[in-house]
Amino acid sequence: MSVSKECESFVVEQLAAAGSVGSRRMFGGVGLYLDDVFCALIDSTGRVYFRVGDSNRGDFEAEGMQQFLPKSAGGAMPYFEIPIRVLEDQDELRTWALRARSAAIAASEAKGRKSRRKRANR
Numbered sequence: 059m060s061v062s063k064e065c066e067s068f069v070v071e072q073l074a075a076a077g078s079v080g081s082r083r084m085f086g087g088v089g090l091y092l093d094d095v096f097c098a099l100i101d102s103t104g105r106v107y108f109r110v111g112d113s114n115r116g117d118f119e120a121e122g123m124q125q126f127l128p129k130s131a132g133g134a135m136p137y138f139e140i141p142i143r144v145l146e147d148q149d150e151l152r153t154w155a156l157r158a159r160s161a162a163i164a165a166s167e168a169k170g171r172k173s174r175r176k177r178a179n180r
Contacts, residue, residue, distance in 0.1 A: 107137035111161030
């Protein structure tokens with residue numbers, strides 16, 4: 059099963075309040091970019107997941123949301139499903155989306171620092 063065009067369009071339209079949204083179909087799902095930062099995805103069932111980090115993980119856990127567990131990958135990924143009520147409320151969605159974008163940027167920066175340390179220790 060793959061994400062319907064209608065589902066993709068709805069999510070992109072809802073996210074537009076947070077910034078420039080891009081989408082890319084991949085592995086039966088859709089990767090979502092907010093201001094050119096990959097920070098969300100829609101899985102093949104139409105569930106929407108946002109990138110999590112230390113700064114926003116509590117929001118998802120407080121709502122009892124599940125972590126993304128792709129069938130093809132060997133384990134969990136740092137994305138959690140967003141509540142439907144958040145997806146339907148553009149103001150709240152904007153807040154959650156911007157936090158997910160920040161979490162994605164922080165993870166990328168941390169990865170860059172780790173790579174630089176490895177090169178320096180060689």
